[in-house]
Amino acid sequence: MDFLTLPNRTSGKRAHGLTSIIDLGTPIGELFNYLSDYSHLIDLAKIGVGSAYVTPNIKKKVELYQEFDVKPYCGGTLFEKCYHQNKLAEYKAYLHQLGIEWIEISNGTLDIPLMERIEIISNLIDEFHVIAEVGSKDANHIMPASKWKEEIKRLLAAGCEYVITEGRDSGTSGIYENDGHVKSELIAELCNKIDSSKIIFEAPTAKQQMYFIKEIGPNVNLGNVKLHDVLVLEAQRCGLRSETFYLEDLECELL
Template structure:
């Protein structure tokens, strides 16, 4: 019995705060990873290493159509077996809208085994009626819908009132979460300035105007951005556009197992924990 106990890490080393594991069971602190082209071996390694701490994998922009179909199906199967939502990037749907091929796009992703879809208008204009219609159509097909707010052009900023209106309408139409655009760079776009730091005044305005702000996913590809948002909201904040190789280190930050968020942990008074 003694050796069996010693084979496992102490619970307060795995989760110093004593809260993170319970939070994950409640769906808090979701992590969305952006996959820009991992091969099968790399994807398998990623799932084996970080899969238990990731919730959504997005095949970045329009990369999904460039995969060998057998490889893509294998990746989708691995994701499904690991309870990961897999979705193509929102830009691919934007191309489908522009090309008048939305029905074909949705038929194809459903037949391949995608379980989610991202609806965005980062590079096109999408009116409210069409956006709502797309959300409802995707939900009716059994897809988990994540919408995205914001434009992809450098210097694009968040309009808190517009975000609040968009998020409310998207959730009412059936979207599960709304991602706030930051691209894969996180520089000079959305919430972040030209140095990649959070614009605190905009963040405060968003929190003052958006109901259910806990349903927002903040795209935060840079480590300092992840730390800033974790310190602002706590471990339960949803973060997106995380590089596959950073998913495990992000989970360590969520648990107070990294210097940036060391204060998340708390020492128990239980003598059994004084090891």
């Protein structure tokens, strides 16, 4: 029964309003149970850090996600490891063998020049859906807003379907201060200059998720979401939590 007035929420095969989970070793049996109930709330699944390379039965896990219409991809750290060891050709073959259709290009650990990343992307877009990540995992690395904007715009122009803003699975670097607070001025600047529907904001904590929902709206793209938080996140998006209680009223004010 639908009897409440809630914020308008994208559904089905969403182009925005995405929830991207991070899988840091969820056993297949447990994953099946979660997906059986909540797969309609999940769009993408990052097999976090480089864990895909050492995950038992990784092909079965990939196939399980795909069975539930969730798009799996490997964390950018695995790409960077392959880049560092000059194994990108082998990495492409590995992804094709697993049936993975999405690839993340990042420079969170290595300092890969922007133009080199763009060249790599140009060689991948005919074979994969490409997501690029901007920002460093080093909490002490400060990047001005102008560079964030330049990189995001140029990566999208190069053919990336989305750009992820680095936040780590801890929410303590990139778009966050060391203590987890959002760099709100940076986010405001990015959203003022770039279509936020093409950005996936890494937001691993409920507090960070609620910030983006309140600032950008219920259909903001959020990444690094823990699997066990998926249902509560959807409740937050629908104004069913105290901190997002008045979302539908804000939407009406904007119309």
